[in-house]
Amino acid sequence: MKIIVCVKQVGYIYHPIAIDSPGGAIDPEKIVYMLNPYDEVAIEEALRIKENFGFEVIVITAGPPKAEAALRYAFSFGADRMIRIHCQSLDAWSISLALTAVIRNLTYDVILCGRKAMDTNEGMVGSFVAELLNISQVSGIVGLEIVSQKKKVVVEKYLGRGDREVIECNLPALFTVERSVNEPRYPTVPSRLKAEKKGIEVIELGTLGLRFDEELTLSNIRSISPPKPKPKKVFTPDSHLSASDRMRLIMSGGMAGKKSDLFEGPPETMANKIAEVLIQEKIL
Amino acid sequence: MEQQFEHLFMPIQLGNVTLPNRIMMPAHVPRFYAPFLEPNENHINYLQARARGGAGLIVTSPHFVSWPTTRPFHAALESDSVIPALKRLVDAIHEYGTKVFAQLTHPGSVASSRALGGGSIFAPSAIPRKSPFFPLFQEMPREMDLDDIKRFEEAYAAAARRIKEAGYDGVEIGAMSGVLQHLFLSAVFNRRTDPYGGILENRMRFLTETIAAIRKAVGRDFVVGVRFAGDDFTEGGLTLDDAKEIAKALEATGHVDYLFTCAGLEGSQHIPTMYYPLAPFVYIAAAVKEVVNLPVVAVGRINDPVIAEQILANHQADIVAMVRALIADPEMPRKAREGRLDEIRKCIGCNEGCVMRTWLIAPLTCAVNPEAGKEKEWAIIPAKEKKRVMVIGGGVAGLETARVAALRGHKVSIYEKEGVLAKDLTVAAKAPGRQGWEDARRYYIYQMNLLGVDIHLGITVTPEMVFKENIDAVVVATGTLPDIPDIPGANSPNVVEMKQVLEEKASVGENVVVVALQNHMHGLQMADFLTEHGKKVEMLTLSSFAGDRLDQQTLEDVYTRLVSKGAKFTPLTGVKAVQGSRLVTYHVLTGTEGVIENVDTVVFCTHGRPNDGLYRSLKGKVKELYLAGQCASPRELLDSVLDGAFVGRQL
Numbered sequence: 001m002k003i004i005v006c007v008k009q010v011g012y013i014y015h016p017i018a019i020d021s022p023g024g025a026i027d028p029e030k031i032v033y034m035l036n037p038y039d040e041v042a043i044e045e046a047l048r049i050k051e052n053f054g055f056e057v058i059v060i061t062a063g064p065p066k067a068e069a070a071l072r073y074a075f076s077f078g079a080d081r082m083i084r085i086h087c088q089s090l091d092a093w094s095i096s097l098a099l100t101a102v103i104r105n106l107t108y109d110v111i112l113c114g115r116k117a118m119d120t121n122e123g124m125v126g127s128f129v130a131e132l133l134n135i136s137q138v139s140g141i142v143g144l145e146i147v148s149q150k151k152k153v154v155v156e157k158y159l160g161r162g163d164r165e166v167i168e169c170n171l172p173a174l175f176t177v178e179r180s181v182n183e184p185r186y187p188t189v190p191s192r193l194k195a196e197k198k199g200i201e202v203i204e205l206g207t208l209g210l211r212f213d214e215e216l217t218l219s220n221i222r223s224i225s226p227p228k229p230k231p232k233k234v235f236t237p238d239s240h241l242s243a244s245d246r247m248r249l250i251m252s253g254g255m256a257g258k259k260s261d262l263f264e265g266p267p268e269t270m271a272n273k274i275a276e277v278l279i280q281e282k283i284l
Numbered sequence: 285m286e287q288q289f290e291h292l293f294m295p296i297q298l299g300n301v302t303l304p305n306r307i308m309m310p311a312h313v314p315r316f317y318a319p320f321l322e323p324n325e326n327h328i329n330y331l332q333a334r335a336r337g338g339a340g341l342i343v344t345s346p347h348f349v350s351w352p353t354t355r356p357f358h359a360a361l362e363s364d365s366v367i368p369a370l371k372r373l374v375d376a377i378h379e380y381g382t383k384v385f386a387q388l389t390h391p392g393s394v395a396s397s398r399a400l401g402g403g404s405i406f407a408p409s410a411i412p413r414k415s416p417f418f419p420l421f422q423e424m425p426r427e428m429d430l431d432d433i434k435r436f437e438e439a440y441a442a443a444a445r446r447i448k449e450a451g452y453d454g455v456e457i458g459a460m461s462g463v464l465q466h467l468f469l470s471a472v473f474n475r476r477t478d479p480y481g482g483i484l485e486n487r488m489r490f491l492t493e494t495i496a497a498i499r500k501a502v503g504r505d506f507v508v509g510v511r512f513a514g515d516d517f518t519e520g521g522l523t524l525d526d527a528k529e530i531a532k533a534l535e536a537t538g539h540v541d542y543l544f545t546c547a548g549l550e551g552s553q554h555i556p557t558m559y560y561p562l563a564p565f566v567y568i569a570a571a572v573k574e575v576v577n578l579p580v581v582a583v584g585r586i587n588d589p590v591i592a593e594q595i596l597a598n599h600q601a602d603i604v605a606m607v608r609a610l611i612a613d614p615e616m617p618r619k620a621r622e623g624r625l626d627e628i629r630k631c632i633g634c635n636e637g638c639v640m641r642t643w644l645i646a647p648l649t650c651a652v653n654p655e656a657g658k659e660k661e662w663a664i665i666p667a668k669e670k671k672r673v674m675v676i677g678g679g680v681a682g683l684e685t686a687r688v689a690a691l692r693g694h695k696v697s698i699y700e701k702e703g704v705l706a707k708d709l710t711v712a713a714k715a716p717g718r719q720g721w722e723d724a725r726r727y728y729i730y731q732m733n734l735l736g737v738d739i740h741l742g743i744t745v746t747p748e749m750v751f752k753e754n755i756d757a758v759v760v761a762t763g764t765l766p767d768i769p770d771i772p773g774a775n776s777p778n779v780v781e782m783k784q785v786l787e788e789k790a791s792v793g794e795n796v797v798v799v800a801l802q803n804h805m806h807g808l809q810m811a812d813f814l815t816e817h818g819k820k821v822e823m824l825t826l827s828s829f830a831g832d833r834l835d836q837q838t839l840e841d842v843y844t845r846l847v848s849k850g851a852k853f854t855p856l857t858g859v860k861a862v863q864g865s866r867l868v869t870y871h872v873l874t875g876t877e878g879v880i881e882n883v884d885t886v887v888f889c890t891h892g893r894p895n896d897g898l899y900r901s902l903k904g905k906v907k908e909l910y911l912a913g914q915c916a917s918p919r920e921l922l923d924s925v926l927d928g929a930f931v932g933r934q935l
Contacts, residue, residue: 228577231570232598239515239523247517247553247844253561 001055001109001146003046005079006099006129007039009063009070010119026224035070038114042177043074044184045144046112053146056080058106062087062098068200076187076195083201085208092120093218096128101208103133110153111174115140126176136173142180289620291596292589295340296603298579299507299541301453303340303383303603306596307617310511310544310583310605311345311387311456314648314657315641319346319391320359322369326647328376329659334610335382338617341603342377343456345387347447350439352395354426355403361388361443370450378451385454385507386447388440388498392464393425393473399645406432408468408490409475413550417829417839418643433480433490436464441497444508454507457494460546461554465491466513469530470549472521484529492537499539510534511544511581514568518549524571531572544581544605545569552837555608556585558633559717559841563591570600581605587612587631589620611638612653627734629653629727632720636922640835651922652724654684654929662933667692671908673935674753676745676898677761678705681913681924683728685759688932690735694757697738699745705729708763712921714786715809716816717845721921747901757908757935760899761928762915764892769801773862782810782889792819793884797867799859800825804833804920806889808842814887815849822852822880826872829855862886891918910934 011017011031046057059074061067062085075082085098103111111130116123123139130137142164143156155175157165169175187195205211235253237246265273278284293305309331313319316326323344331342351359360366370386377384393407399420407425415422428436444455459465467473468490474481480489491510498508512534514527522530527545534540547565548554556564562585569582582601585608586592592604608631609616619628629652636651650656655663671694675682678700686696704710706725713721732739743749750758766781768774784790796819800807808831811821823830823846830853831839846853854869860877861868867880896915903909910931913924 229599231573231600234567234570234598234600236524236567236571239525243517243519243521246515247551248848250564251560251841253564 001053002058002107003049003055004058004060004103004106004108004111005039005043005046005074006111006113006125007043007059007061007070007074008036008114008117008125009033009061009067010036010117013118033066033069035073036114036117036119038116038118038177038179039070039074040114040184041179041181042112042114043077043079044182045177046110047078047185048182049110049144049146050078055109058083058108060099060102061085062090062095064088071200072195072198073187073192075198076191077185078191081201082195082198083203085203085205087205091217091219092122092124093128096125096132097210098205098208099125100129100132101210102203103129109151109171111135111172113174113176115176115178123176126174130174133172133174136169137175138167138169138173139176140178141175142178144175144177144181288623289589289593292593292604293621294596296579298509299454300505301383301507304381305338305340305617306603307339307589307592307610308341308343308581308603308605309334309339309610310581310607311343311389311458312607312638313346313642315645316647316657320348320351320357322360322366323373324369325660326657328373330657331373332376332379333614333659335377335380337610337614338380338621339382339610340617341383341385343385343387344373344377345389345458347386347388347443349388349390349443350436351400352391353397353400353403353405355397355401357401361446362439364446364449367446367450370447370452374451383453385456385509386452387456387458387511388443388447389458390436390439390464392462392467393423394421394462395423396420397423406436406464407473408464408481409473411473411475413462413473415550415836416843417832417834418836420643427476430478433493437490437494437497440494441501444498444506445501448502448506454509454541455498455502456509456511456544457491457498459491459510459512461513461548462550465494466549469512470516470518470521472516472518472549484526485533488530488533492533495534495537495539507541508539509542509544509581510540511546513547513549513554514545514565514572515547515553516549517547517551517553521549524568527568527572528575531576531578535576535578540578542579542581542603543572543576544583545572546583552840553584555635555639555837556633557635557835557838557841558720559838559845560585560633562587563595566595566600569595570598573599573601579603583607585631585633587633589616589628590625608633608638608650611648611650611656614656614659626730630723632723634720634921635835635838636920639837643835649922649926651920651925652727654926662929664688664691665933667694667935670694671756671935672754673697673757673759674699674750674755675759675761676750677759677763677913677915678702678739678741679708679761679763679913679924680706680724680728680921681763681915681928682759682761683732684925684928685761685910685912685932685935686737686928687728687731687735688929689759689935690737692932692935694935696735697740698732699740699743701742701744703742705732705739705741711783711786712809715805715813717812717841718805718809724921745898747898747905750902750906755906757910758902758906759910759912759931759935760896760902760915761911761913761924762895762898764914764918765895767890767893768888769859769890771859771861773864776862776864776886778865778884779862779886779888782806782887785810785887786813790885792817792887795820795882795884796822796887797859797880797883797885798823798887798889800830801888801890802918803827803831805831805838805842807831808834808846810887810889811846811851812842812849815846815851820850821846822854824854824857824859824869826858827855829853859886894918908935 015032057079058081060083113126141155404426565584579602583605612631613629637649675698709721709725780790869878912927
């Protein structure tokens, strides 16, 4: 049985970035790259299946030469082959066309992808590839089980509120995985070193019968701008308080309580007092 | 050192103008010249000193767009003849790379027709302002009609055109602290039923039409900003919710380049006193900043570049306006940039020299910076002859004398009988909310060390000691001695003096009568101190109200405190005798006697007696002898500092 895992190298979203003025793109100098965390889960799942059933695992990515770092990291989990389709960063549709063109020429039973990429957050490639290959797909799985060698897989999806949907799926099929499926391993140094030495099969877009990058894209980014920074929260008196209460709160730095009248006495008098106050405040 | 203030010194674009940094000196009224005339040399030197000190933007004021009353007269901005004087002002500021805007305003009902020669003052509705402590501006205004509104809008536009011609970089429309534009915005003073009153959109109409008229007159290549109050702190007035709507509406006009938020309609919020926490109104700027994309300016007791940097780093504002901070120390931006933070003389919020003087229609100065307003006359000039100067007295007068003398090159030594310098400031700071005095003290002590003044503590100087020393000049600044009026019962055990109570050297009972014989802070802060400690206080004063020599804002704040704590005020009353727990009083006008029973303690707050014995013994016996500060006659801190500054320049 063969498993293909599609991976993507993403920019680490928690590292500060710079916007290449005038609003065109993110400054490439400032990006810290890593393997998409969802894809880490996918490759880990593939490896667990391999460890149980001895299947072959192929990792594939579509990107520029620097994406090989992520590819090698994924490979070091214990995969068998690495393929990189050489292209620049393209939109989801173009990537899907490229991946499909290569996968079509491979034999496979299961294709695993991360549910979405952490930087673009779109979650479309997996579904596009499955459509293009005309195979079954289940997205956002949280559990996967190979039903022996019967060319069937049972997967689980969250339905919300703790419920899960159990789906039985014929192979070949594509699944996109949620992060909760497993805890990815930490590859050992020897396996990382092995991944460095292993050759990567690089495929040019042109050889796939696909044309220039620009013509493939269906969507392009018009502009990127940094988010408008939110002012740090500072004590703000409620506008509905009276002016003198607002003043007292400001003077005490937000500590003084609201001045209130405290009425004490037997229920009858209190009832009258409350009615008075409600009428005074024009509530009644 | 610039990394510490990376936000503060980052340039910013307003419209087509780039400010070199985020420090703004906003418009304020120093009263070096009447607001309807043209700026004079004094004013130009004053502002230029702030430009030289490194402020990024100065907004000049006051600029009345037209005469304040119905009796037509000439306001400078109404004619092109003002342009040369404005040009001189602009050039003086541009010389240092600082940008300059002009605040266009009209006083509305913050005017006195009596002082201006007659006519009626203007307002959207015939509602006089209230002023609990200040008699001047409480006149009944005339309700403006539609012709008046149109005339004013044209006046704003014409004034803006002249400002542009004079070479200014932009204008700011003043709509805060109860000036005419603010009166229209606030439902407290705008009860109109025509399209200029009612819902917020109507109340904004005068402002938005004015902005449009100005934009038409100056074109797109000129900065137009609006300064408005984000909260009136008055029942029925603008609140922060309104401020956000106003901000959005102003941005939507497409004519405005920046917004400047502040606080207050008639109250002390406009010029927050020592009683306010630092930077108390930054939340207004932060709230407005969340709903608009325009740059926002924050203001209000921001007396420290570190706080300013925090505000910018927290994205609560884009520019920080620091008026009194720059009055107190025009070199503050440069000192911050160079990392000399300890040398910054901070504004302490006493409002003594700035607000108190200008409200009395006198030129502005500063209690901690006597050079403010006298930048040229009191520039530090090195002494022709370097003298050995002995300053006797380590209070503010002595410290200021020593500072100036040392700066001018004299060899100064200062002698203080207490174990610390400026003990009086420490004692004054013990009153609630008066901690700002400690800042002044910190500044002076730092300066003494910085300037290499010889400090001798714990030494009571006698004439013999003076004669023994090899000195050229002596300055006596020995302050005052405590004083209690010589009335029957003054020696009773339950009669104490203010300083004893503040220093907690006297025990005070539950029911206290405070006799406020110095009509400045003494009585009020004593009552504040005692009520904080849970005492029941009744305050007697000879005047119609205690503290009538204080500025409006401080009075408002301290009275609010005292009233909320249940203090009782008995004006126009003096003390005739103390008989145990019984106080015999008299009415100042009629002489009628009265009695206050159950008095546990009587606290006298007086000026004190001048402690000038040493001066008298030295007179005629030393080469050069000077007198400075309270020992000449007991006055305020400001006066001690001014004395010291004067004597220091005489040496």
